[in-house]
Amino acid sequence: xxxxxxxxxxxxxxxxxxxxxxxxxxxxxxxxxxxxxxxxxxxxxxxxxxxxxxxxxxxxxxxxxxxxxxxxxxxx
Numbered sequence: 001x002x003x004x005x006x007x008x009x010x011x012x013x014x015x016x017x018x019x020x021x022x023x024x025x026x027x028x029x030x031x032x033x034x035x036x037x038x039x040x041x042x043x044x045x046x047x048x049x050x051x052x053x054x055x056x057x058x059x060x061x062x063x064x065x066x067x068x069x070x071x072x073x074x075x076x
Contacts, residue, residue: 010064013042013064013065016038017039017065017067017068020035020036020038020039024075043065046061
């Protein structure tokens with residue numbers, strides 16, 4: 001996994017992040033809250049997944065979700 005662009009290997013997570021960006025601009029607060037809950041659940045699943053317990057695997061997951069940090073900072 002390390003050494004590759006995470007968005008190339010985790011298509012569904014990449015799509016979720018893109019959809020979350022779109023949802024953050026939406027007027028409906030319940031829709032934004034639902035998208036945030038889905039993201040939290042997915043992050044928790046990654047954290048406790050036995051396949052991602054090595055430090056390099058955790059780095060890979062962090063790189064996958066890092067673009068989200070920049071988008072949140074723009075919004076705040």
